[in-house]
Amino acid sequence: MKQRVYIDTSIVGGYFDEEFSETTKGLFERLENNEFVFIISDLLELELTGAPKNVRDLLYQFSTDKFERVTLTEEAIQLADQYIIEKVVGKTSIEDCRHIALATINRVDVLVSWNFKHIVNLDRIKGYNSVNYRLGYPMIEIRSPKDLIRYED
Numbered sequence: 001m002k003q004r005v006y007i008d009t010s011i012v013g014g015y016f017d018e019e020f021s022e023t024t025k026g027l028f029e030r031l032e033n034n035e036f037v038f039i040i041s042d043l044l045e046l047e048l049t050g051a052p053k054n055v056r057d058l059l060y061q062f063s064t065d066k067f068e069r070v071t072l073t074e075e076a077i078q079l080a081d082q083y084i085i086e087k088v089v090g091k092t093s094i095e096d097c098r099h100i101a102l103a104t105i106n107r108v109d110v111l112v113s114w115n116f117k118h119i120v121n122l123d124r125i126k127g128y129n130s131v132n133y134r135l136g137y138p139m140i141e142i143r144s145p146k147d148l149i150r151y152e153d
Helices: 009-014 021-032 042-048 053-061 074-085 091-105 122-134
Strands: 003-007 036-041 067-070 110-112
Touching: 003 091, 009 021, 009 042, 009 053, 021 036, 036 042, 036 091, 042 091, 074 091, 074 122, 091 110, 091 122
Parallel strands: 003 036, 003 110, 036 067
Antiparallel strands: none
């Protein structure tokens, strides 16, 4: 069964970033090999509207059956707000919290991001999962693409 992998905006941008490109392309190879289905949100699509054209158009290079779309709901907004209320991150990180809430509510296998400050950060992950646990949501697995690519022996 394919893993359901929620991607945030940093993954799409990382495809073209010199520092992150090689690893990000490895993640997309696994998508092309039908090992993953990428979960993308209307929030991601909104954030991409201000990106350079090559970044905006990246996901269109792949067949639509490689993706599952999810929508920002009132439930996700409330969960994201709770992360802020409980000071997992500050108010300026609300969009990051919304990505995490969407991934949590949609029960993805893993959320993948290059955002080490607000998302792929052990203390933050513990905070998000503490809120999730107390509110009856599942724990969320959060990783960088380095944890999802295959390394040759």
